Amino acid sequence: MAAQTSTTTAAGASLALPVAIPAVGCVAILLGILGGGAVSAPPAYGCAGGGAAQTVAGLRLDAEQMGNAATITSVAASLRLPAYASTVALATAYQESRLINSTAQSDHDSEGLFQQRVSIYTAAVASNPVRATTAFLTRLVQVPGWQAIPLTTAAAAVQRPREDLRDAYAQWEPLAQQLTALLWPTAAATTAGAPVSVACPPDRPLAGPSADNVAGTTTVPSGLVITGTAKGRAAVRFALAQLGKPYVFGAAGPDAYDCSGLTTAAWASVGVALPHWTVSQSQAGTPVGIGNAVGGDLVFIPGSDGTAQAPGHVGMVVGYVARADGPHLYLLQAPMTGVPVELTEVSQWSGQIVTVRHIA
The missing domain is CATH 3.90.1720.10 (endopeptidase domain like (from Nostoc punctiforme))
Structure with a gap:
């Protein structure tokens, strides 16, 4: 010393x-991603990645949805989390918002990809795809056994939906798995060496x-x-x-x-x-x-x-x-x-x- x-x-x-x-x-x-100033854009993706309309798991996703899926995957990779974290986040975001980043408040004061409560997360977080994903993953990794329990259980532990909606995330797991398989290689390569930042x-x-x-x-x-x-x-x-x-x-x-x-x-x-x-x-x-x-x-x-x-x-x-x-x-x-x-x-x-x- x-x-x-x-x-x-x-x-x-x-x-x-x-x-x-x-x-x-x-x-x-x-600091650009998580600080109070401008938020860095996610990495650019090629034709096999986000940003262009594609059909995935039988669902047609437009350019906005694919771009938001790419952002979620990129953030998970930059945090050095396993690819499964991206899968959980993507299934959750599709259930909550269909991967559309809407700032129109619904269900009290929920906004954004993950429909996060502004009174808890603030609008600056909930309405920003990078910060919203970071906030979701922050809580996900603190769920005991999150990688071993069913995806819908892990997602519900973070989102805390009504009891009758706790299993709703499961239906989008195949979609989320295919999106992760499609986007993860580029995200991981682009963010290699990035620090953990939750x-x-x-x-x-x-x-x-x-x-x-x-x-x-x-x-x-x-x-x-x-x-x-x-x-x-x-x-x-x-x-x-x-x-x-x-x-x-x-x-x-x-x-x-x-x-x-x-x-x-x-x-x-x-x-x-x-x-x-x-x-x-x-x-x-x-x-x-x-x-x-x-x-x-x-x-x-x-x-x-x-x-x-x-x-x-x-x-x-x-x-x-x-x-x-x-x-x-x-x-x-x-x-x-x-x-x-x-x-x-x-x-x-x-x-x-x-x-x-x-x-x-």
């Missing part, structure tokens, strides 16, 4: 820090038996000592400059973040690429004990939708404040919809931490 030093801040100090994120490896692509679940408070995980402050506390390596301290300073910015599912800056988007952007600012997926980040770097954690280290808890093996929430250690009863360790997090980026005492996560990772 590199040598570590520390920096002390004044109460409520305004840190004049750069906000530009350098393009490191695939980070620029990743974001954190957005819609419920973090689970925890012993503390208030979203309690925090958007002001730097007096006497905060920023610890860590040179890169770690720089990543922390970038993260501190984001205090108070809103949580948006799938966002990785510069105007909003989700939990893994914030840690991805902070480390990208110092030239270290991390996947935009909490589970993958929990396997990055080297493990350390929370008692030895320093600025820039990542702390993981299950959150509302995760497990100890696949944690659903991440925060970044920033340093400590010395008090009469000893040092109080702080982390920075993007907690959930409605709660901005904030500083939280690590003690609030007591009893829930499943791993801590030192990145650089």
Whole structure:
């Protein structure tokens, strides 16, 4: 581990820090797909792929439907998920929208390919094919045994339809299988080497038996000592400059973040690429004990939708404040919809931490 030093801040100090994120490896692509700005178009497909009307499994799909099918397959491939994830997503999208990306709200406030509730996912996610697919796959991979249980069971676990519609996805499995067989080779080849980039679940408070995980402050506390390596301290300073910015599912800056988007952007600012997926980040770097954690280290808890093996929430250690009863360790997090980026005492996560990772 590199040598570590520390920096002390004044109460409520305004840190004049750069906000530009350098393009490191695939980070620029990743932020384009999931960030708050323009969304990157999916890869172009040739005559055997999406974008041209075709008959698949006896059904005539027009150019729009084939293009959306190609997008779904491309996103699944870019996340390094197995081809079966594309099959589940395609069957689900065909049942929900016939692969038509409609922004006309139906069934309360549902929109888009997966008919996702705007009140849960936001319109920016539900109506955007790339973000909507990413949101669906984020939840799919957290369904226990999703690759082994029937496709319709896995789809229903994510979509939560009426009880009489839970088996409706099964009828489109042959179509989805053939679409995947048609589109996957091009999608996988086009996105080879792309990082995993699934974001954190957005819609419920973090689970925890012993503390208030979203309690925090958007002001730097007096006497905060920023610890860590040179890169770690720089990543922390970038993260501190984001205090108070809103949580948006799938966002990785510069105007909003989700939990893994914030840690991805902070480390990208110092030239270290991390996947935009909490589970993958929990396997990055080297493990350390929370008692030895320093600025820039990542702390993981299950959150509302995760497990100890696949944690659903991440925060970044920033340093400590010395008090009469000893040092109080702080982390920075993007907690959930409605709660901005904030500083939280690590003690609030007591009893829930499943791993801590030192990145650089």
